[in-house]
Amino acid sequence: MSYRLLFGFVLSLVLQFSLVLSNPPGLNIGFYQYTCPKAEVIVRDEMTKIISRVPSLAGPLLRMHFHDCFVNGCDGSILLDSTPGSPSEKESIPNLSLRGFGTIDRVKAKLEQACPGVVSCADILALVARDVVFLTKGPHWEVPTGRRDGTRSVKDDAVNNLPPPFFDATRNLYQFFIPKGLDAKDQVVLLGGHTLGTSHCSSFASRLYNFSGTMMADPTLDKYYVPRLKSKCQPGDKTTLVEMDPGSFRTFDTSYYRHIARGRALFTSDETLMLDPFTRGYILRQAGVAGYPAEFFADFAASMVKMGNMQVLTGAQGEIRKHCAFVN
CATH class of the missing domain: 1.10.520.10 (Peroxidase; domain 1)
Known part of the structure; x- marks a missing residue:
């Protein structure tokens, strides 16, 4: 086996x-x-x-x-x-x-x-x-x-x-996760799902061109990564897609945590996970040379x-739609 x-x-x-x-x-x-x-x-x-x-x-x-x-x-x-x-x-x-x-x-x-x-x-x-x-x-x-x-x-x-991509992790946690019964571990684990897929430039453009109204790039972004992102995302670009986990965006793995640890997370919500001791520790553990994919996989499944399970309708509640786009 x-x-x-x-x-x-x-x-x-x-x-x-x-x-x-x-x-x-x-x-x-x-x-x-x-x-x-x-x-x-x-x-x-x-x-x-x-x-x-x-x-x-x-x-x-x-x-x-x-x-x-x-x-x-x-x-x-x-x-x-x-x-x-x-x-x-x-x-x-x-x-x-x-x-x-x-x-x-x-x-x-x-x-x-x-x-x-x-x-x-x-x-x-x-x-x-x-x-x-x-x-x-x-x-x-x-x-x-x-x-x-x-x-x-x-x-x-x-x-x-x-939760929007431009929020910091602390605000995300207490505004969007805690009220729904999810904790800091769920947050850092579920955001690890960004190992799959792409994002529009508009979701992180402010980090490249006008961070906090400074007309400059977010200083927490890796300085070598900024020009690579700018070459793909021009100001005002709302259509271009960028890999969230470059080189591995079609494979579910721990590599996105390595990007966060290196200052290469696309979103503020992910980058600011490094500011909290618990979530930072989790990221650095997964970002290590060997990483702990078994731990992340188990945690992701559990989260x-x-x-x-959040606020589900069961029994006689709701309905079983015949077509997902329309109520019966």
């Missing part, structure tokens, strides 16, 4: 034991074992096909689950389209760059063919997030399922609940389950 498979097996056992004690009522591992026994296999098969063809979707799909859960809980509200006079979360500035909605629709269609009206869109997001991490060489974990879909999706809710 390979190290990765052995680690995944041990991690699965540990998480299953802990989840028995911590899952919200109505959320369970294997929730669909009788109503749609092949649900997770269907999701995995579709994601294997999609990521093999479009590996760049892994980061956006992982991010989509974050953006769903941080706004009024993991209820699939990020997937709802706007209605006349009522713009949805999709229309909020933090969500305009999200990609992969078509992927979720494709997975949902396959599940509807197999088990009509059974698997929620909220659960699909959680399963897809797990699978894209695993398919990019990250950990595998058991996802508690049984979420139901919400019917509310309001543009302003996203602005008020999603993802914890995040995925």
Whole structure:
């Protein structure tokens, strides 16, 4: 048995034991074992096909689950389209760059063919997030399922609940993480998900051209990295994409922590993790020559389950949407 498979097996056992004690009522591992026994296999098969063809979707799909859960809980509200006079979360500035909605629709269609009206869109997001991490060489974990879909999706809710990239880590922690039951460890671990994907220049341009109104670059940015970023991102650029984890942005690993330790994090929210003794220690441990990928993988899996349990709808709450973009 390979190290990765052995680690995944041990991690699965540990998480299953802990989840028995911590899952919200109505959320369970294997929730669909009788109503749609092949649900997770269907999701995995579709994601294997999609990521093999479009590996760049892994980061956006992982991010989509974050953006769903941080706004009024993991209820699939990020997937709802706007209605006349009522713009949805999709229309909020933090969500305009999200990609992969078509992927979720494709997975949902396959599940509807197999088990009509059974698997929620909220659960699909959680399963897809797990699978894209695993398919990019990250950990595998058991996802508690049984979420139901919400019917509310309001543009302003996203602005008020999603941590922006220009906040410092302390403000992020106490404004966006602590109120949702996530702690400093969850913060530094979940932000490690930036090892996958890209970012628009506009999310960090102020660090290059006008940090804190100085018309200069952020002095905490590595001085050799600044000109490289400026060569890609001109002032006012809102379309160019930059790898968040250069050289490894399609592989789930610990290398993003090395970038943070070297002053090469794109976002203020990530860079300022170095200011807190606990999160700094975690970053430096992962950024070492050998690193501790097994620790990070286990921590990431645990924090993802914890995040995925936030404010879920279960039982008779919400609904099971027939199409993820519309309420029934």
